[in-house]
Amino acid sequence: MSSVEPVPRCNAVVVVKGLSVAFPSKSSSGEVVHDVSFSVKAGQRVGLVGESGCGKSLTARAIMQLIPPPGRISKGEIYVGDDPKPATAASAKRWRGTTVAMITQDPLSSLNPLVRIGVQITEMLRYHGHLSPSGARKRAVELLNAVGIPNPRRTLRQFPNVLSGGMRQRVALAIAISCNPRLLIADEPTTALDVTIQAQVLDLLERMTAEHNSAVLLITHDLGVVASFCEEILVMYAGRIVESGPTEQLLESPQNPYTVALLSSVPSMTEELPERLASIAGSPPVGGVDVRGCPFAPRCQLAQPKCYDVEPPLRELGNSSRRVACHAAGEPLWPGRRALEVVP
């Protein structure tokens, strides 16, 4: 368990407490998400950032109770909405799609290719919203209008494959918000889209969730996207949250060497460019392999013998809502720490 108690459940739509997800194998515990705790408050926009394989998508799927077997939630609890009991696969049937909704990277794989869009939207409205067929149809047109589909009545009769990626993502968003979810989980919603379309979809996501007062958990590898969209950032590495805090603070003074390296390995659009980019040597550990000490230590410029031995707990930093898992953070005498203060 982390040394920090998760935020008390005031006003939170989802509380994740000590979550571990494992794909057990003969040789290891197969733990790919390790002791993750956080909460999302009503109307809050939280970004979960990390590289591929760091466990960010599995964390999202764990919240939805959709971990594909043989994977399972091996430790921890997830509390959804006002339910005092931890969520289970059975209870998820009550709130999945209504209290918590989700959109994925490529709606072509989440929309049924053989079913007309109209059926896929009205299905939600009729099953969860208890609307009549004609009422559901009317509401579907309103929803498609709201997400900026040019000809909603025609789109209702079409199949997903005739729509462009941006339009499909709009449809997925329309379905996701149709039941006014209190939390929308968006897993890489704009990764497959062009930048101009990405800007449209992010704007739409911002507007729709604000209108419905939905909280958003945005999962992405793109620091630029979270910086422009989220109030709060969680940085994940090797299945752990290694740093978290309010967006401005975290971007201005990142404390974990991993966050620092991540920020400086993206070439800037405005500032003077270096001859070489600051890159992180090596590659992230393979998911599910048990590591001793800090999982980032083999790639870290500041690593000391202690880092290979003792895993740094996620601890609060100063008085604020910042949390960081690094032995060097807040230690002015840590060897080489000054290098961390050079922030792009």
Add this chain to the structure above:
Amino acid sequence: MSETKTSFLEVRDLAVHFRVRRGLAASRAVKAVDGVSFDLKAGQTLGIAGESGSGKSTVARTLVRIVRPTGGTIVFDDTEVASLRGQRLKRYRSRMQMVYQDPYDSLDPRMSVLEIIAEALSVRGLPRSQHPGEVERLLRLVNLPASVASRLPGQLSGGQRQRVSIARALAVNPEIIICDEAVAALDVSIRAQILNLLKDIQKTTGVGYLFISHDLSTLRFMADRVAIMYVGRIVEFGTSEDVLANPKHPYTKALIAAVPTVTSRGQQRLKLSGEPPDPGNPPSGCPFHPRCPEAVEECRRVRPELVATPGGQSVACHVVFMSHPSVSAQEASA
């Protein structure tokens, strides 16, 4: 490997039109690339940016002659590329290599890294006895340990795999390497490693890059000059400093403003309404006019040509020249 490469690629009015039939309707031409011109010297990097469907990958595929151009000329040194066949086409392809976006798809999963690279060495005509030594040298060049040679692609990470595809491209001593979204599939920390590596290789071997990417910040780091494409045409072309720091074309401006960055937090995301048009049925006049916030009547009727501005870069836009009345038509056509 020759240290002083002076090869020169000249592309003029390149056109790639595909004929598409839909049902009973008469076939129509999709102008995937239409009237694209640029030069590329060894040792230089030219970046091409644009949204999906802009024709940037078709340009790349035409240069290595996977696709045949339907118009215009591609001249590499003194060779006309469009008409090459047989052995001469093979020889040309070893001078022009390609690194693809997805190293998962572009490496044969059943061949070891040694076999993958040695295949390219055979094309170069290197005797088999020298293969292991040369493979080791190439692996060192892309910062991989020699032990990787016996592995299969499936046993490597994404970044390692992309290094293997770069080593394979280098194996035939190419003068130009086309990188088609070569880092798009990689994580940011790995992406920075590969970009640094590509720059280092350019310094030691003098290879030229045609770097295709939708990511403008990557292009800003890699490219000397940048071409912005929209629906098969170049709409803005110049040094990367001019084009990316001081964009003139409304599309380039919108593209840059749409990139969310860590430093642009709090700024209004510039919204470009609509989507890129269908290249099979582009709008009249300037193909960008339905989405352009600055469009005037002329844009709907006349397609603007790519014309040099006093600032340095070339722009295909009526409005840019209207707001700079000092640019006369004569100057512009120069």
